Amino acid sequence: NAGVTQTPKFRVLKTGQSMTLLCAQDMNHEYMYWYRQDPGMGLRLIHYSVGEGTTAKGEVPDGYNVSRLKKQNFLLGLESAAPSQTSVYFCASSPRLGKGETQYFGPGTRLLVL
Amino acid sequence: AQSVTQLDSHVSVSEGTPVLLRCNYSSSYSPSLFWYVQHPNKGLQLLLKYTSAATLVKGINGFEAEFKKSETSFHLTKPSAHMSDAAEYFCVVSDSTAGRRALTFGSGTRLQVQP
Numbered sequence: 001n002a003g004v005t006q007t008p009k010f011r012v013l014k015t016g017q018s019m020t021l022l023c024a025q026d027m028n029h030e031y032m033y034w035y036r037q038d039p040g041m042g043l044r045l046i047h048y049s050v051g052e053g054t055t056a057k058g059e060v061p062d063g064y065n066v067s068r069l070k071k072q073n074f075l076l077g078l079e080s081a082a083p084s085q086t087s088v089y090f091c092a093s094s095p096r097l098g099k100g101e102t103q104y105f106g107p108g109t110r111l112l113v114l
Numbered sequence: 115a116q117s118v119t120q121l122d123s124h125v126s127v128s129e130g131t132p133v134l135l136r137c138n139y140s141s142s143y144s145p146s147l148f149w150y151v152q153h154p155n156k157g158l159q160l161l162l163k164y165t166s167a168a169t170l171v172k173g174i175n176g177f178e179a180e181f182k183k184s185e186t187s188f189h190l191t192k193p194s195a196h197m198s199d200a201a202e203y204f205c206v207v208s209d210s211t212a213g214r215r216a217l218t219f220g221s222g223t224r225l226q227v228q229p
Binding site: 004040041042043044045090092100101102103104105106107108 | 118123146148150155156157158159160163165166204208217219220221222
């Protein structure tokens, strides 16, 4: 049982390039989330999904797109990367939706945009 | 709106001494509160959570936290620090008014443990 995995672990992009971050979970969770972590700011929600085929905007969605074509996968896309998107990206999942639900996190993807 | 304030960005203790990481929250409704730990270059791991049951919550690795509604606090404590406790700790709040059903993170407290 791998839990939540993220691909790649590290990536360097040039401004204007595009890329897709992949998140996969093997816990059969309905809900999945993408966060970004910046120094001194904790984690901020980018987008989330409440089930296969659904997505919704979080706190900082601009410049990102997401897709949830399969229940176990949640993709985060950057169409035209900017230096402000240099960050560590975390994916998470949870079995249910509710204020007391634990979210399970992946190991993160470090992205550097030059 | 919900928010979290971690009062110390950095805490340094000696091995074997008590740990106190402070967290204050703001929430319009009865919140759930969490502490997550992040070891270097790792993902976040749940330490403990409060969901309106007992106000003193025990977590993994000897950590515990007490929910104090009157003080709007949820401080994390451990009686005796271990070298392996060195990490970043995040206090997190979630309440039913968060339409996006997500967590609001504090900015983190880096715990350093000196030998």
